[in-house]
Amino acid sequence: MKTILSLAAAATLFASAAAADIEVHHAYAIQSSPVAPAGAAFMVIMNTGDADDQLIAASSDVSARTELHTHIMEDGVAKMREVEGGFTIPAQGHHELARGADHVMFLGINEPFEDGDILHVTLTFRDAGDVEVEIPVDLGQLSNMNAMSHDEMMESEEHKMEHGSDSH
Ligand SMILES: [Cu+2]
Structure with a gap:
């Protein structure tokens, strides 16, 4: 997680x-991925108000569908699913959309990013209404994700070995 945060902080594009x-x-x-007809967006959403707010939907014209997603672990496999209620942005706080966690998902993108x-x-x-954001595509971040997935995969393999997984 620390790596992701520092990368986000160091990013010149925002x-x-x-x-x-x-x-x-x-x-x-x-x-x-270069061939997948899907994409994702990540960001830090800050709430300077005194009441919690809720991100309830996202929309764009870059894809057939734009959804709020999160990652879950199911039987040791990372999967994504839509989050019906959206994400809470706490009062005087923030919520981060980050790799391997909550994100905005673009499904069926019209043109390659x-x-x-x-x-x-x-x-x-819910309270603030529609907020328009301009989000730059930064494909350099994609390789970071692949590296991380690989590390996570290695970790989970080690984890299984430690606890003695079934022989194949
Ligand atoms: Cu997703």
Whole structure:
């Protein structure tokens, strides 16, 4: 997690938007893989208000569908699923959309994401309403993700071995 956070902080590309008490920082988007018709966006959503807010939907014109997703572990396998209720942004706090966790998912992207493209995404909050964000595509972040997935895979393999998995 520390690695991800420092990478996000070091990123020179970021988007910010403000509507009511919501601010979006360190936003970037990637395509899931060079051939996958899907992509994802990550960012830090800050709530400067005195009441919790809820990100309830995301929409964009870059893909057939734009959904709020999270990752879950099922039988030791990382999977994604849609989060119906969205994400809570705590009062005077923030919620991070990050690799391997909550994210905005683009399903059925119209055109391959190119480095430097700016995606126009609308985030809909229960209280703050619609917040328009411009999210730069940063494909350099994709290799970081692959490296991390690999590490995670190695870790889970070690974990299994420690606890004696079934022989094949
Ligand atoms: Cu997803």
